[in-house]
Amino acid sequence: MLYTGCQWKALAIKMNPRGLPEIHYTRIYRILRRWQADGCIERIFAGSVRKLHQDGRLDLTVIHGDGTTTxxxxxxxxxxxxxxxxxxxxxxxxxxxxxxxxxSPFIAAAGNRNESPLLRDALPKLSEMARAIDAAIFEERFRTIERVFAWEDKFRRLLLRFERISQVHYAFKTLAYTLINLRHYCRS
Incomplete structure (x- = not known):
């Protein structure tokens, strides 16, 4: 769903021998909502950051922060x-x-908000992640944070927000950020 941007009812679900779907798309939606509600998706994201840190793949000499509107x-x-x-x-x-x-987990707000106050609100969440890693400085913005947002755009589900429930949209965004973090472990 992240890559194709398809609707829930258009998920590619295999049919059983009787010609009925093996699982109904609403069950998949309910499971995603359950994972989102109990914090599982955020823990998966935190695990990706922890894994990058343990493997020495984080370069914290520079930290960039910015906002994007969907x-x-x-x-x-x-x-x-x-x-x-x-x-x-x-x-x-x-x-x-x-x-x-x-x-760091992202901070969400309405589209009419400016990024500067959001970054201030996001700093405590960054501090939570930084307890296990060192602090750094800000520069080289275009090479990093803008590239991250460009990578986010490859997930068609996130280009336009069709989800009426904000938490579902943010769960997809968190999963996309986790996949971006785990790109180091993909074989080319």
């Missing part, structure tokens, strides 16, 4: 009109290291 087409919670982008949507702010690894 247009919302169906409405939902946590939305606002961004006059700068000329769209209604939501905004997230994230921090990454020099090698484009997302190192």
């Amino acid at each position: 247009a919302a087409k169906k409405g939902g919670g946590n939305l606002g009109y961004s006059g700068h982008k000329h769209l209604k949507g939501d905004k997230v702010a994230a921090f990454c290291d020099r090698d484009c690894n997302i190192i």
Whole structure:
């Protein structure tokens, strides 16, 4: 779903010998909601950051933070009109290291909010992650955080927000950031 951006009911589910789906798409949705509600998706993300740190793949000599806005087409919670982008949507702010690894959970807000206060709100979450890793400085912004947001755009599910429930959209975004972090472990 992240890569194709398909609707829930369009999931590629195999059919059983009687011609019925092996599992109904609503069951998959409910499981995602359960994982989101109990913090499982955030723990998976934190595990990806921990694994990168243990393997020496984090370069914290520079930390970048920025925000990006996602247009919302169906409405939902946590939305606002961004006059700068000329769209209604939501905004997230994230921090990454020099090698484009997302190192903190993101902060979400309505699209009409400025990134600066969001980054201030995001710092305590970054501090939680930084307890296991060293502090760093800010520079080289375009090479890192903008590249992270460009990689996020390859997940079609996140290009336009069709999820009415903010938590579901943010769960998908957290999974995308986890996959971006784990790209080091993929075989080419």
